[in-house]
Amino acid sequence: MKKDRIDNKEKHDIYDEEYKQRLKLMRVKILTLFGNKCSNPYNIDHSGFEKDIDYISCLQIDHKNGNGNKQRKEFNGANNFRWLNYILTHLLEFQLLCANCNWLKRKKNGEYIHK
Numbered sequence: 001m002k003k004d005r006i007d008n009k010e011k012h013d014i015y016d017e018e019y020k021q022r023l024k025l026m027r028v029k030i031l032t033l034f035g036n037k038c039s040n041p042y043n044i045d046h047s048g049f050e051k052d053i054d055y056i057s058c059l060q061i062d063h064k065n066g067n068g069n070k071q072r073k074e075f076n077g078a079n080n081f082r083w084l085n086y087i088l089t090h091l092l093e094f095q096l097l098c099a100n101c102n103w104l105k106r107k108k109n110g111e112y113i114h115k
Protein backbone atom coordinates (compact mmCIF):
# COMPACT_ATOMS: atom_id res chain seq x y z
CA MET A 1 0.00 0.00 0.00
CA LYS A 2 1.33 3.43 -0.87
CA LYS A 3 2.23 5.74 2.00
CA ASP A 4 -0.23 8.36 0.81
CA ARG A 5 -2.97 5.76 0.91
CA ILE A 6 -2.23 4.88 4.51
CA ASP A 7 -2.03 8.53 5.61
CA ASN A 8 -5.28 9.36 3.90
CA LYS A 9 -7.05 6.09 4.41
CA GLU A 10 -10.28 7.68 5.51
CA LYS A 11 -10.30 10.10 2.61
CA HIS A 12 -9.57 7.28 0.17
CA ASP A 13 -12.27 5.07 1.64
CA ILE A 14 -14.82 7.84 1.08
CA TYR A 15 -13.49 8.34 -2.43
CA ASP A 16 -13.65 4.59 -3.16
CA GLU A 17 -17.21 4.46 -1.88
CA GLU A 18 -18.22 7.41 -4.06
CA TYR A 19 -16.48 5.87 -7.04
CA LYS A 20 -18.31 2.58 -6.53
CA GLN A 21 -21.61 4.43 -6.19
CA ARG A 22 -20.99 6.34 -9.40
CA LEU A 23 -20.15 3.11 -11.23
CA LYS A 24 -23.28 1.52 -9.85
CA LEU A 25 -25.43 4.44 -11.04
CA MET A 26 -23.91 4.24 -14.48
CA ARG A 27 -24.64 0.50 -14.64
CA VAL A 28 -28.23 1.21 -13.58
CA LYS A 29 -28.45 3.81 -16.36
CA ILE A 30 -27.25 1.27 -18.95
CA LEU A 31 -29.59 -1.43 -17.67
CA THR A 32 -32.49 1.03 -17.85
CA LEU A 33 -31.61 1.86 -21.46
CA PHE A 34 -31.90 -1.86 -22.19
CA GLY A 35 -35.26 -1.97 -20.45
CA ASN A 36 -34.00 -3.85 -17.35
CA LYS A 37 -34.82 -7.07 -19.11
CA CYS A 38 -32.97 -9.99 -20.62
CA SER A 39 -33.12 -9.79 -24.41
CA ASN A 40 -34.01 -13.49 -24.27
CA PRO A 41 -32.41 -14.65 -27.52
CA TYR A 42 -33.51 -18.28 -27.01
CA ASN A 43 -37.14 -17.53 -26.17
CA ILE A 44 -37.02 -19.18 -22.80
CA ASP A 45 -39.89 -18.61 -20.40
CA HIS A 46 -38.55 -15.86 -18.10
CA SER A 47 -41.83 -15.14 -16.35
CA GLY A 48 -40.84 -17.13 -13.26
CA PHE A 49 -37.62 -15.38 -12.36
CA GLU A 50 -38.40 -11.95 -13.79
CA LYS A 51 -40.61 -11.42 -10.76
CA ASP A 52 -37.76 -12.13 -8.35
CA ILE A 53 -36.44 -9.01 -6.63
CA ASP A 54 -32.87 -10.14 -7.35
CA TYR A 55 -33.55 -10.60 -11.06
CA ILE A 56 -31.88 -7.30 -11.98
CA SER A 57 -28.65 -8.36 -10.31
CA CYS A 58 -28.56 -11.44 -12.58
CA LEU A 59 -28.52 -9.26 -15.68
CA GLN A 60 -25.26 -9.02 -17.54
CA ILE A 61 -24.22 -6.65 -20.27
CA ASP A 62 -23.20 -8.89 -23.12
CA HIS A 63 -21.25 -8.11 -26.24
CA LYS A 64 -23.35 -9.49 -29.07
CA ASN A 65 -20.36 -10.67 -31.08
CA GLY A 66 -18.89 -12.45 -28.12
CA ASN A 67 -15.63 -10.55 -28.03
CA GLY A 68 -16.50 -8.79 -24.81
CA ASN A 69 -13.80 -10.51 -22.82
CA LYS A 70 -11.06 -9.44 -25.17
CA GLN A 71 -12.44 -5.91 -25.19
CA ARG A 72 -12.81 -5.79 -21.44
CA LYS A 73 -9.15 -6.69 -21.16
CA GLU A 74 -8.26 -3.76 -23.38
CA PHE A 75 -10.31 -1.58 -21.08
CA ASN A 76 -8.63 -3.01 -18.01
CA GLY A 77 -11.64 -4.86 -16.60
CA ALA A 78 -15.36 -4.34 -16.70
CA ASN A 79 -15.78 -2.14 -13.67
CA ASN A 80 -14.51 1.21 -14.79
CA PHE A 81 -15.89 4.35 -16.38
CA ARG A 82 -14.02 3.97 -19.64
CA TRP A 83 -15.63 0.59 -20.27
CA LEU A 84 -19.11 1.69 -19.18
CA ASN A 85 -18.74 4.81 -21.34
CA TYR A 86 -17.77 2.63 -24.27
CA ILE A 87 -20.94 0.60 -23.77
CA LEU A 88 -23.04 3.77 -23.52
CA THR A 89 -21.68 5.05 -26.80
CA HIS A 90 -21.91 1.68 -28.59
CA LEU A 91 -25.24 0.39 -27.32
CA LEU A 92 -26.03 -1.44 -30.54
CA GLU A 93 -23.06 -3.74 -30.02
CA PHE A 94 -24.45 -4.91 -26.72
CA GLN A 95 -27.46 -6.65 -25.27
CA LEU A 96 -28.68 -7.45 -21.81
CA LEU A 97 -28.75 -11.11 -20.88
CA CYS A 98 -29.67 -12.87 -17.68
CA ALA A 99 -27.07 -15.26 -16.33
CA ASN A 100 -28.97 -18.25 -17.74
CA CYS A 101 -29.08 -16.92 -21.28
CA ASN A 102 -25.49 -15.74 -21.07
CA TRP A 103 -24.33 -19.26 -20.18
CA LEU A 104 -26.46 -20.74 -22.92
CA LYS A 105 -24.98 -18.32 -25.42
CA ARG A 106 -21.45 -19.15 -24.31
CA LYS A 107 -22.12 -22.88 -24.58
CA LYS A 108 -23.74 -22.58 -27.96
CA ASN A 109 -21.09 -20.25 -29.39
CA GLY A 110 -18.16 -21.87 -27.67
CA GLU A 111 -17.33 -18.63 -25.83
CA TYR A 112 -15.57 -19.28 -22.60
CA ILE A 113 -14.01 -16.99 -20.07
CA HIS A 114 -10.24 -17.22 -20.10
CA LYS A 115 -8.42 -15.00 -17.70
Ligand SMILES: [Zn+2]
Residues within 6 Å of the ligand: 038, 039, 040, 041, 046, 097, 098, 099, 100, 101, 102
Ligand atom coordinates in the same frame (compact mmCIF):
# COMPACT_ATOMS: atom_id res chain seq x y z
ZN1 LIG B 1 -32.51 -14.60 -20.17
